[in-house]
Amino acid sequence: MTGHALTTLPRLCRAMTGICLLALVSFLVPLSASAAKPALTHLSRSETPQLPHVNRAFRFPSDAHQLFFLQRTLNANTVVYTAHFDKSGNLNPDAPVAVYWRRFQEQGQxxxxxxxxxxxxxxxxxxxxxxxxxxxxxxxxxxxQQLELRQTAPFKAALFARIEDREYRLIYAYLDVDESGLFPKVTRLRLYTNDPHTGLYVTHTIAVSGGAYTE
Structure with missing residues (x-):
């Protein structure tokens, strides 16, 4: 293996570690599944009339037909999910969702x-x-974990999940990541949702243990 490859491999592993962990804990695997790794513990649920902004140094994306976004303590770069519609305003059956980075750590491209x-x-x-x-x-x-993507009106859609036997519309997730070890480790997930029955914003705070990447 070349010296360049030896230098690149740890960076690639760290990048993939963060990605896999983010995806693994972002959408609430069943909290009763104690054998699952990482283990999730629901700490609290709070309601507010306004949507909380965890880190005001990080911009919120406001893309057209935005469904959901994900931010991390690592940096301001944000993963954005948007809906795709056909000319009639219906969800595009071939490609209903687009996923990409908003590189807010750079120029927001x-x-x-x-x-x-x-x-x-x-x-x-x-x-x-x-x-x-x-x-x-x-x-x-x-x-x-299955979610539901629902068309709510022409050119409008939303993403829904069931959390503790109640349905919420997903807005965004924020992950606390500990980088003090060899590999990044997710320690806490905050999931920001809207309760369609009350109109209030609901924050679900979840502790994550065993979130370190292992091969």
Whole structure:
């Protein structure tokens, strides 16, 4: 192995570590599944009339047809999910969701996902349902958790999840990542949602243990 390869490999491993961990904990694997790694413990649930902004040094994306975004303590770069519609305003059956980086650490430009980010973490898979306005969505990094992508009006859609037997519209996730060790480790997940029944914003705070990457 060349010296260049030896230098590049740890960086690649660290990048893939963050991606896999982000995807693994972002969308709430069942909290009762104690054998799962990393282990998640629901710490609190709080309601607010306004959407909390965890780190005001990090910009919120405001892209057209935005469904969800994900930020981390590592830097301001943000993963954005948007809906794609056809000319009639219906979800595009061939490619209903786009996923990409907003490189806010730089100039805020769009950057495509790298192949390993798409394959092992942030990429999505879509399945049809009996309702043409509802699609099942799973993330490549967490195939056991199904979400619902619903068209709510022409050129409008939202992403929903069931959390503790209640349905919420997803808005964004924020991950606390500890970089003090050899590999990054996710220690806490904050998931920001909206309760469609009350109109309030609901923050779910979840502790993550065993979040270090192992091969």
């Amino acid at each position: 769009v950057m495509a996902l790298r192949w390993y980010e798409r394959a092992f973490g942030f990429g999505v898979r879509i399945q049809s349902t009996d309702n043409p306005q509802t699609l099942r969505l799973t993330f490549n990094g967490l195939k056991s």
